[in-house]
Amino acid sequence: KGSLTRSSLRSDNDPLSQFEDWFQAAKQAREKAPETTIFTTVRMPEGRPSSRIVYLKEKNDRNGGVAEKDDVLASGFVIYSNWGTSQKSADLKTNPLVGLTFWGASMERQVHIQGRAVKLTLGEGEGTSNSAQKYYSTRLLGSRIGACASRQSTPIDNDRKMLDEWVHQTEERFENRDEDIPCPPYWGGVGL
Numbered sequence: 001k002g003s004l005t006r007s008s009l010r011s012d013n014d015p016l017s018q019f020e021d022w023f024q025a026a027k028q029a030r031e032k033a034p035e036t037t038i039f040t041t042v043r044m045p046e047g048r049p050s051s052r053i054v055y056l057k058e059k060n061d062r063n064g065g066v067a068e069k070d071d072v073l074a075s076g077f078v079i080y081s082n083w084g085t086s087q088k089s090a091d092l093k094t095n096p097l098v099g100l101t102f103w104g105a106s107m108e109r110q111v112h113i114q115g116r117a118v119k120l121t122l123g124e125g126e127g128t129s130n131s132a133q134k135y136y137s138t139r140l141l142g143s144r145i146g147a148c149a150s151r152q153s154t155p156i157d158n159d160r161k162m163l164d165e166w167v168h169q170t171e172e173r174f175e176n177r178d179e180d181i182p183c184p185p186y187w188g189g190v191g192l
Contacts, residue, residue, distance in 0.1 A: 022107065022111065026106070026107055037054060039088065040101070082187055099114050132183045133183040
């Protein structure tokens with residue numbers, strides 16, 4: 001089905017350009033969610049790896065602007081998440097080196113990227129003063145409520161009563177505010 005030879009790779013040996021070519025090809029092939037990636041962190045000093053699936057949401061231009069959504073060549077890869085209580089946040093505090101792995105099933109290709117995670121400031125990403133809020137506002141209402149209510153990666157009792165109560169409290173707090181739920185302060189972007 002798929003094949004990979006040296007002659008099918010870019011002659012300039014530019015890995016970001018190669019990724020961009022493959023990313024665009026995956027989109028053209030209607031690959032389901034080509035922006036899906038496995039984000040891996042390693043907690044130190046234990047050296048314990050932890051992986052989870054996230055979505056590549058932006059390709060950030062560290063030179064002041066933001067690349068178009070479909071142009072990864074501008075430089076950094078950006079994901080958004082809970083950076084307050086999540087396992088990935090705790091891991092990054094001990095070790096900023098991370099990995100992203102993209103898999104394109106229809107093309108039988110995978111790309112692994114390693115680098116240093118850098119928390120984006122409010123002026124970076126999406127070219128606005130608050131890129132996290134802009135992205136956060138695109139999420140479904142239930143997803144925004146869940147993000148506000150969740151103490152991600154925090155253990156809860158065996159039953160769901162505590163979690164359900166947090167969700168209920170959050171729903172009451174933002175009742176009738178579908179379009180105006182603020183991004184939690186612990187939520188934001190990380191660039192690689």
